[in-house]
Amino acid sequence: MTANETIHPTAPATEIDASCKLPLLALLVGASIWLVIGSVLAMIAAIKFHAPDFLGACPLLTYGRVAAAANDALVYGFCLPASLAVIIWVFARLSQTVYALPLVPVVAAHIWHLGVFVGIASILLGNSTGFAWLEFPRGGSILILVAFVLIAIPTAATFGFRRDRTLYPSHWFLLAALLWFPWSYASANIFLVSMPVRGVAQGVIDLWFGNNLLFVWFSLVGLGVAFYFLPKLTGRPLYSYFYAQYVFWTLVLFGTWCGIPAGSPFPAWIPTLSNFAGYLLIVPVLGVLIITVKTLAGAPVTSSSDPTVAYFIAGLIAFIISGITLHLVAHNDQLARITEFTWFGQAQTQLQIFGFLAMILFGALYYILPRVLGFDFIFPKVTRAHFWFNLLGSVALVIPLAIAGYEQGSHAYNLDAALPALRVSSMGLLLILIGNLLFAGNVLAMFLSWKITLVKSIFSAVTSPLKAVEVKS
Amino acid sequence: MKTGLPVIFAVVLGLGGSTVGFVLAPAVQLGGVKQTTVLNSTDLYPPQRIGDATLGLQVYRANGCAACHTEQVRQEGVACDVVLTSAGKNPQAVSNLLATLTMTHLTKEAADTVADQLTAAGGKVETHIVPVGVDLDRGWGVRHSVAEDYVYDYPVQLGNLRAGPDLANIGVRSPDSNWHLLHLYAPASAVSNSKMPSFKYLFNLQKVGASPSPDALSLPSGFAAPAGYEVVPTTEARQLVAYLLSLRANQPVYDAPFTPPAKP
Structure with missing residues (x-):
């Protein structure tokens, strides 16, 4: 328990947790199903590089559609709603008060998952917008935007009702994340879909959005959540408030400008500015490194301590690697030239999704869910197995993809040079898929057991013999 | 940062700043991009697309071709x-x-x-x-891509992975529409060891009627349709090929000058 939590909670922790139960379940049941669907689609896409005509007769499952659908199912189906679920709980706990209007996120969660379903179905049917990370056509994108805002409002209200007025570092990151997604998603959709700009400016806006979603938004959520849990689980205070402030500002000021490669067919100032921002990105990354090391130093991390710590450490290491690669690519023209347009970029994306954000979300959810539902996981041992599947899977996915990218780039984009490493990476994806099945199975089993208890209690209330109360005069 | 106000300020400054820089500014600067003139000539570049090619871009988008193909050439x-x-x-x-x-x-x-x-x-x-540059040595174009190349594109399909070749000037490299149809139907028949999936669903396999269709593909042995059947491209396949043939980034422009080969 950190200082933040021990300052006489106004509402008891059990009550706060219980108030988040329905929103969390509504978000997470759908999210874990999308996680499995996303990984299966990613697996289908990966197999197509081993056997190009695998499931090729069906237009719904052609590579271009499946690959986009897999990415969007993982990011919009799992990463965003699971992040929102964790944010809801962290905000309620930090505010030391029950979650405000819990039924609004329940409704919003259903709108969200409907939006993702519409979006994924549209992509598979060939109605994608054609913009990376913004593939959902209007029907899907409006639904998820509305749902996000509906979840952000009561969450911000819960923040407003906080008992301790002082902000904790996680507040900054998560509050910024709540503001940033609707802002960037709406801006990008307005300029690309509603009132499309002409010509190559579309490319700039699409790259800007992709970086802001996958790097900035993911980092805001991942770091915000990790800075909450790391001190809590290790029993050591966050080192330190000022480093965290430093990371927050530099991430927001530099990170948001990254992601536009040198040599793109845009006016030269755009990639130049972006490259400079990427160069400066080393500042927040070093900040995170210092925070991680100094917060953990001296903490009794043993196998007997809470196993969820490992998720946060692995996630933060992934963030540091990811940030350093972005910096190196911006810094080194030679490396940038070799890795551009190769699997290297896919490696960075997968590292952000599985290595960093999903890892931290899994850790957080394994901590949160038993507390919120009031009973332990149905398969508690599986949570630890999932860690190893996700960790080894991420390593076996990302490193071979990066090697494949480097080989491909060094051989003038010859795919044959990349294929051996690409094949290894599919094994990593398979491990991640198994891990995700374990996670989804655990969450769904928990949901079912909660539902059964609920139905039983309703049933017993309905069928219990009514005690006759008569007025006897 | 004891209150929420600095956080809002950071968001407006950092995130808002980048929105102005990388959304509004490019929209203003590039949103009005028009045809340009070819260097040392009065010709306009790029030429307006014909209808089939414009529709073909939508086939390209719908099938996610940009997942494996870029349409942008780099130059060192x-x-x-x-x-x-x-x-x-x-x-x-x-x-x-x-x-x-x-x-x-x-x-x-x-x-x-x-x-x-x-x-x-x-x-x-x-x-x-x-x-x-490496791309140019490889034969993928004659100059780097410039903003004008995409004037008529919606959506602009820059792409970010080259699992297959860059297509910025595929219309110049492979100007034969029959080659493209063959390649879409059975990639390995046109490019040995191709990892491109077949787009057979853009073709109809039909019984040869009284007389064979003039549009039927003449497939090499090993890829041929079963006896009594012929493979006829659908409208979508034709539109897609028309789009591919319209990708011809080969004119020198102000931003990317070069000396074009002498006309015979």
Whole structure:
């Protein structure tokens, strides 16, 4: 328990947790199903590089559609709603008060998952917008935007009702994340879909959005959540408030400008500015490194301590690697030239999704869910197995993809040079898929057991013999 | 940062700043991009797309072709080639000089020196601007991509992975529509060892009627349709090929100058 939590909670922790139960379940049941669907689609896409005509007769499952659908199912189906679920709980706990209007996120969660379903179905049917990370056509994108805002409002209200007025570092990151997604998603959709700009400016806006979603938004959520849990689980205070402030500002000021490669067919100032921002990105990354090391130093991390710590450490290491690669690519023209347009970029994306954000979300959810539902996981041992599947899977996915990218780039984009490493990476994806099945199975089993208890209690209330109360005069 | 206000301030400054920089500014600067003129010519570039090609871009988008193909060419710089157009009145001197000189991939200064020497010997020379880079060596284009290349594209399909080749000037490299249809139907029949999935669903496999369809593909053995059947491209396949053939980024423009090969 950190200082933040021990300052006489106004509402008891059990009550706060219980108030988040329905929103969390509504978000997470759908999210874990999308996680499995996303990984299966990613697996289908990966197999197509081993056997190009695998499931090729069906237009719904052609590579271009499946690959986009897999990415969007993982990011919009799992990463965003699971992040929102964790944010809801962290905000309620930090505010030391029950979650405000819990039924609004329940409704919003259903709108969200409907939006993702519409979006994924549209992509598979060939109605994608054609913009990376913004593939959902209007029907899907409006639904998820509305749902996000509906979840952000009561969450911000819960923040407003906080008992301790002082902000904790996680507040900054998560509050910024709540503001940033609707802002960037709406801006990008307005300029690309509603009132499309002409010509190559579309490319700039699409790259800007992709970086802001996958790097900035993911980092805001991942770091915000990790800075909450790391001190809590290790029993050591966050080192330190000022480093965290430093990371927050530099991430927001530099990170948001990254992601536009040198040599793109845009006016030269755009990639130049972006490259400079990427160069400066080393500042927040070093900040995170210092925070991680100094917060953990001296903490009794043993196998007997809470196993969820490992998720946060692995996630933060992934963030540091990811940030350093972005910096190196911006810094080194030679490396940038070799890795551009190769699997290297896919490696960075997968590292952000599985290595960093999903890892931290899994850790957080394994901590949160038993507390919120009031009973332990149905398969508690599986949570630890999932860690190893996700960790080894991420390593076996990302490193071979990066090697494949480097080989491909060094051989003038010859795919044959990349294929051996690409094949290894599919094994990593398979491990991640198994891990995700374990996670989804655990969450769904928990949901079912909660539902059964609920139905039983309703049933017993309905069928219990009514005690006759008569007025006897 | 004890209250929420600095957080809002950070968001407005950082995130809002980048929105202005990378959304609004490009929209203003590039949103009005128009056709440009080809260097040393009055021709306009790019030419307006024909209807089938415009529809073909939607087939390209719907099938996610950009997952594996980019439409943007990189260039590392330019070099100068000195080309002798006439040996002049003293061919022996020029020929002797030529044996000692490097004529290609020179800097501007070196090219000027070589040109001066050859002119002094009586030869007539031209200095050609030659773009250089890995993409260009590979044959994927003749210059780097510029904003004008995408004037008529919606959505712009820049792509970010080259599992397959870049397509910025595929219409120049492979101008034969039949080759494209064959390649879409059975990639391995056109490019050995191709990892591209087949787009058979853009073709109809139909029984040969009273007379064979004039549009039927003539497939090489090993890929041929079963006896009594023929493979006929759908409208979508034709539109997609029309779009691919319209990708011809091969004109020198102000942002990407080069000396085009002399017209015969």
